[in-house]
Amino acid sequence: MTKITFVEANGTVHETQAENGASVMETALKNSVPGIVAECGGACTCATCHVYVGGEWTDKVGAPSAMEEDMLDFAFEVKPSSRLSCQIIVSDEFDGLVVNIPEQQG
Amino acid sequence: MxxxxxxxxxxxxxxxxxxxxxxxxxxxxxxxxxxxxxxxxxxxxxxxxxxxxxxxxxxxxxxxxxxxxxxxxxxxxxxxxxxxxxxxxxxxxxxxxxxxxxxxxxxxxxxxxxxxxxxxxxxxxQPKRPPVPGIEVFEDKSVFYSVRRMEEFKDQDIVIVGGGDSALDWVLSLQPLARSMTLVHRRDNFRAAPDSVNKMKELVAAGKMKLILGQIGELNGENGMLSSMTIKSADEVLSIPVTRLLPFFGLxxxxxxxxxxxxxxxxxxxxxxxxxxxxxxxxxxxxxxxxxxxxxxxxxxxxxxxxxxxxxxxxxxxxxxxxxxxxxxxxxxxxxxxxxxx
Missing domain, CATH: 3.50.50.60 (FAD/NAD(P)-binding domain)
Known part of the structure; x- marks a missing residue:
């Protein structure tokens, strides 16, 4: 299990134990973390699982693919640390990952 | 009808x-x-x-x-x-x-x-509504999510937000009748058809419209009629005149x-x-x-x-x-x- 922490826009912290191989989005839904809508269910077609991967994790998690970058056009308040959480697959290297959830998924 | x-x-x-x-x-x-x-x-x-x-x-x-x-x-x-x-x-x-x-x-x-x-x-x-405080009061008066009647846009200061085909197609269709046309997109990369993007860039080069890389900030106006808005770009906040806003953020x-x-x-x-x-x-x-x-x-x-x-x-x-x-x-x-x- 890999520890992933979600921080809501209002500061509420959710610490979860994620299964390796699952996406960060799926981890959020499984743990009832508010603010991750995931309208399309993980198909990278809706931009409603937008998160910020900040600090040291930005580089570790890596940049979005071209397709994901395109979908981020449909998100709001996009930052250099923006990612779609359905496209981040949990693995041992991400133990301790902290992601921030934007105020609105649109 | x-x-x-x-x-x-x-x-x-x-x-x-x-x-x-x-x-x-x-x-x-x-x-x-x-x-x-x-x-x-x-x-x-x-x-x-x-x-x-x-x-x-x-x-x-x-x-x-x-x-x-x-x-x-x-x-x-x-x-x-x-x-x-x-x-x-x-x-x-x-x-x-x-x-x-x-x-x-x-x-x-x-x-x-x-x-x-x-x-x-x-x-x-339904079209996504940008999370801008107070945007509701402008909707259907000066903020639109689709173009039903082109006359609504004649001689207006139009701002279109987005980088896909809807955004670019409407930039090209409405630019000739607008008083001013500005396209706002968060990055210098467009999902729209390359041909439309090239045409838009030609208009920008000819000084017939503006392209601003940034995201929607605040909306200002009275009684549902927009007068200006701010655009947050990487290093500054710009204020631009606008009387018609068309945000295209998908559905x-x-x-x-x-x-x-x-x-x-x-x-x-x-x-x-x-x-x-x-x-x-x-x-x-x-x-x-x-x-x-x-x-x-x-x-x-x-x-x-x-x-x-x-x-x-x-x-x-x-x-x-x-x-x-x-x-x-x-x-x-x-x-x-x-x-x-x-």
């Missing part, structure tokens, strides 16, 4: 896979359908959210894409001559004293029918007017029985993702089953004196005739 008053057996609201298959089951029972959908093509979520994505749980297909499933269903229901009305949202469903229903869409078209089938999935796909699912039709709801889903999939209003049925009942699973295959049972109940309402004989398409010459099997 000047279409005739349409009369039909069944109005199906939503042309996703479940609405499409309902046409098949209703058709085998000789019931004619009109389908209405807010999108410009059939398929619902399958077409809008995952046309190219594989679906693994359609019985008989180890894998099929949303688009393939839609295409196959369209072919399967072809013999039944259903009539499709796209780009329309149903605003109203009224019960008539004479029995039956009057269904009215957002363009004022009236459909009179004996049975209504709500197969609206997650609701209707999101909203329950929409379904909530106002007087049907019993539970957590924004329509409650139905599991014998007929009828709602709290007799003659109005709900099938697919939009309904709920004990044990409900939001699967396409569940929606197909619901459509089959619903059709039997719809037939009993529409032809109360006719005996329904249960038949198989494999062996019934009568059903095969309806399907056009030779």
């Amino acid at each position: 000047n279409e005739t008053h349409i009369t039909t057996d069944v109005v199906v609201i939503g042309a996703g896979p479940v609405g499409l298959f309902a046409v098949f089951e209703l058709g085998l029972l000789d019931l004619k359908c009109h389908l209405i959908d807010i999108l410009d093509r059939p398929g619902g979520q399958c077409a809008e959210l995952y046309p190219e994505k594989p679906i693994y749980d359609i019985p008989g297909f180890s894998v099929i894409s949303g688009q393939e499933l839609t295409d196959n269903l369209m072919k399967q229901i072809e013999p039944f001559g259903a009539v499709f009305h796209y780009n329309r949202m149903i605003n109203n469903v009224k019960k008539l004293d004479s029995g039956g229903f009057k269904v009215i869409d957002d363009e004022g078209q009236v459909y009179e029918c004996k049975v209504v089938v709500v197969a609206a999935g997650g609701g209707s796909f 999101t699912m909203k329950l929409g007017p379904v909530a106002d039709w007087g049907l019993d709801l539970e957590n924004n889903l329509i409650t139905v029985d599991t014998e007929k999939f009828e709602t709290s209003v007799p003659g109005v049925f709900a099938i697919g993702d939009i309904n709920t009942y004990p044990g409900k699973l939001k699967l396409i295959l569940s929606g197909f089953h619901e459509g089959a049972l619903m059709s039997q109940a719809a037939k009993r309402i529409i032809s109360p004196d006719e005996r329904i004989i249960f038949q198989y398409t494999t062996s019934s010459t009568k059903l095969q005739k309806k399907l056009g099997v030779k």
Whole structure:
């Protein structure tokens, strides 16, 4: 299990134990973390699982693919640390990952 | 607006896979359908959210894409001559004293029918509203999510936000009649067709419009009429004049007017029985993702089953004196005739 922490826009912290191989989005839904809508269910077609991967994790998690970058056009308040959480697959290297959830998924 | 008053057996609201298959089951029972959908093509979520994505749980297909499933269903229901009305949202469903229903869409078209089938999935796909405080007061006055009448944009300071085909197409169409045109996009990379992007860049180079890389900030104006807005770019906040704003951030699912039709709801889903999939209003049925009942699973295959049972109940309402004989398409010459099997 890999520890992933979600921080809501209002500061509420959710610490979860994620299964390796699952996406960060799926981890959020499984743990009832508010603010991750995931309208399309993980198909990278809706931009409603937008998160910020900040600090040291930005580089570790890596940049979005071209397709994901395109979908981020449909998100709001996009930052250099923006990612779609359905496209981040949990693995041992991400133990301790902290992601921030934007105020609105649109 | 000047279409005739349409009369039909069944109005199906939503042309996703479940609405499409309902046409098949209703058709085998000789019931004619009109389908209405807010999108410009059939398929619902399958077409809008995952046309190219594989679906693994359609019985008989180890894998099929949303688009393939839609295409196959369209072919399967072809013999039944259903009539499709796209780009329309149903605003109203009224019960008539004479029995039956009057269904009215957002363009004022009236459909009179004996049975209504709500197969609206997650609701209707509606434009995403940018999370800008107070944007609601400007909507339909100076903020628009689509262009219905180009005259609304004549001699205006137009700002279009987005980087896809909708944004770029409207930049090119509206620029000639605008007082000023500004395209705002968060990055210097566009999803729109390269040809449109090149044309836009030529206009920028010729000084006929502006391109600003940034995101929507604040909106300012009075009585719903915009006068200026701010754009947050990487290192500064710009203020620009604007009298018409067109944000294009794609679509999101909203329950929409379904909530106002007087049907019993539970957590924004329509409650139905599991014998007929009828709602709290007799003659109005709900099938697919939009309904709920004990044990409900939001699967396409569940929606197909619901459509089959619903059709039997719809037939009993529409032809109360006719005996329904249960038949198989494999062996019934009568059903095969309806399907056009030779």
